[in-house]
Amino acid sequence: MKKRTKVLLLTGLGLLLAALPVFITNAYAIIVINQTLISIIVLMGLNFITGLMGQMNLGTAGIMAMGAYTSALLTTKLSMSPWVALISAVLMGCILGIGLGYPSLRIKGIYLALTTLGFSEIIRLVINNLVDITGGPTGVRNIPCFKLFSYEIKGAVPYYYLLLIFVVVMIVIALRIIHSKWGRAIKAIKDNEVAVEACGIKLSTIKIFAFTLCCVYGCIGGALYGHLIGYISPTDFSVDTTIRYLMMLMIGGIGSIPGNVIGAVVVNVLPEALRFLGNYYWLIFSILILVSSVLLPNGLVSVIKMIYSKVSRFAVKGEK
Amino acid sequence: MTSFFQLLLGGIGMGCIYCLVAIEYTLIWNASGLVNFAHDKFIMLGAYIFAGTLVLKLNLPIILAVPIALFLMAIFGSVAAMGIFNPLSRLNSNIYAVMGTIMLAKILGEATRLIWGPAPFNLPSFVKGAYKLGEVSVSKVYLLIMIATIAILLIIEFMFKKTKVGIAMRCVAEDKTAASLMGVNVNKNITFTVALSGMICCVVGILIIPVFNVSLGMSTMIGLKGFAAGIVGGFGSIPGAIVGGLLIGIVESLYSGVGPTVYRDVVAFVLLIGFLLVKPKGILNSKASK
């Protein structure tokens, strides 16, 4: 019974998402939705480290930048296929993950937060100043779009479907990892590192694995972002970007994939819905998040769970 | 040789600023266990209150504007402490604590943009020019920065050694539970510390106006490099903050004499990551290794 409702719900959601461009004909709205989808991918990566493993990572912008620039430069300078470039971005993610994972074996908490922040700033400064290769502050222009045989996945709606497939696949992978023995080990690290080691688990393997996941997700997100907008510059990857992702993580609820999706939707779509606030938008939004971080430390997902459990309890009572 | 001294002097000048930044957030860290990621916005706010409102709008003389700005920042600091830092320091997840101060930074940035507008501006005749010392020229700003830094260090030293509040602050930094058992009001202590930190931020903000102008991003780099200074010197220790700040200022300045200037800003972060990997406790072996 419960499984059937779940399947029905998921099919309904799938159909709704597939038919979305039919209802929403505004091209700008589709672009916002595309950005939301990319955010979901990056956010799930951050969720592995900060959400599940409980390690502070303030390097999201730097990770995304590496993915975006890897893919953008390979396609524009060496005219590689975007697919090959995407795979290179994944490789870049693996390298970054190992590079960031090693420091995390020795340093934690606020130290790790500052290291990743420093890493992110170094990446941005280097990209900004290596004018010959990266174009410096002017960025990289005319990043080509993906091609499927001879069909160009160009324009907001076709790209929407491509991203949707990516997001679904990445969500499935993330869920499978979270619900595996590795997911358990990652969560266990958040609770108690010494006990994880006492269980015979090699801490470094799990930590580097989680960081690699984070960086691969981040790099894929960055690369897809470049191909979506067609233009990237260092200002896209400043500390503000990192903060936006942390906001998403907090709003949705730390450590939960549905929470990630909710967080990404709220932070990306809400500004458009609250346009009437104009200049005051970010101010009001930040205050809301600050207040909710004190009052609602488990994110929106906890509210939904609470309502759900109340409703289902009510339903059970009604049946009786 | 002349240029070496010139660079060294500039380095010490900037180093003093990093010292003050590192001290300002170390105080809060010691009192509450929170890293104030909003500290660069505190600095910016101090500069805007001083330059934007008191000097340019109200045309107050600088002698009068400085104490008023300090006073306003102290009030702002205590309000922020009571409304934000106290509740955050009681949360058990450090992720939320970090996020809380980051959100505070965002709020301050937005509020400043809305109140004073996004355009950068300057105080035209505020500490300009330089003294000549043989071949070496000493700009007045750096001289003022050094004097102010020494004065603040002396005041803090006096406070820590001789006053009741200062001794209480040292106790809390050592062990919060023990301090509260001994009758120190930890919450009050946080409020006082953030107010003090706000005043130091205000001083930093005023001092860097001639160097960076008044703009929304004026203090971002200084804030980040201040963090680097704290780590390099030894996190959570005031002497560490001083050593780390001066080291970063001097190395950065000397580097600009030999390497390409565009990478000047990278130096501090390379030092930061290098120290974290090789000697995470910093030069002065801080005990805050959490």
Add this chain to the structure above:
Amino acid sequence: MAVILEINHLTKKFGGLTAVNDFSMNVTDDNIHALIGPNGSGKTTTINMISGVLEATSGEILYKGQSLIGKSSDEISRMGIVRTFQNIKLFDSLSVIENAMVGGHAFTNVKMTESLLNFKKRAEEEKMLREKAEEALNYVGLYDLRNENVKNMPYGKQKMLELGRSLMSDPKVLLLDEPAAGLTPTERMELMHMLEKIFAKGVNLFLVEHNMDVVMNLCHQITVLSFGVKIAENDPTGIQNDPEVIKAYLGERYNKRA
């Protein structure tokens, strides 16, 4: 009897303080061995060195002839020497059974890529791990609580869960750091029965303990440490009659009772 754990001239210094000084001891197979001593005599430090949490300043620790010095605590755990902690270290965000399953993680062998692609193999392994965890929980009497939140359990049950988790890796030697600390008398009795049951299964027990009831009734061999130095080693009766030990630790009262 074969020596299973051999400690030779073990020394640990913290700065100027010598916590354990030139300590030698043999733990024989098929044995319940206790390490006792007054507060601050270096017992927990010794357990931490055996389990690889602390690095010894000098000396050697041999397990079945293999040196444990320089090995990380996860390696030592995989060799079959598993420990519990003085202040229970559980994973609060996981359920009871998941806690036990983490204990079996190191002995599973499905690789990451396999786990993502081979649904069947992964499900089989997960099922195997779950069944093993259920068995372990059943053993320590927590089967009915398997889906409970760890934080909601009483202290005694949490201790049992930690024991259950350590059994997941089929240890040869179980290092118990003050297992009876903080337990009510009833819980302490349960613990002693449990430890006897585990010992009967063929697991060697090595415990650091303050509670004399547990030590005297449960253990076969006792080593006494005082200020980091070994002062006696004997069976419970021998220890109770050892004048050196009485002077250092047990006090006059126990002397009369013996």
